[in-house]
Amino acid sequence: MTVDNKRLPIPSFLRRLWSVVPVGRSLPQDVWCARHRFLNVLALFHDFVIAVLGMIDGYSWEISIGADFRDCN
Numbered sequence: 001m002t003v004d005n006k007r008l009p010i011p012s013f014l015r016r017l018w019s020v021v022p023v024g025r026s027l028p029q030d031v032w033c034a035r036h037r038f039l040n041v042l043a044l045f046h047d048f049v050i051a052v053l054g055m056i057d058g059y060s061w062e063i064s065i066g067a068d069f070r071d072c073n
Helices: 012-019 029-056 065-069
Strands: none
Touching: none
């Protein structure tokens, strides 16, 4: 059994999609720091939104060991 080494034609939209996939090189330090800062701010924003929505939905703050297991079924 032989394998045909002919290249299959790739549609142009797949070629364009593949062109935006990262190639795996390191980021420059300033780009990495900017992305890291953005993700940290995004995580803090999500924390804030989840806490506010929890209070709006009627959940209360309780910090105890029993609170972790109270609603488990």
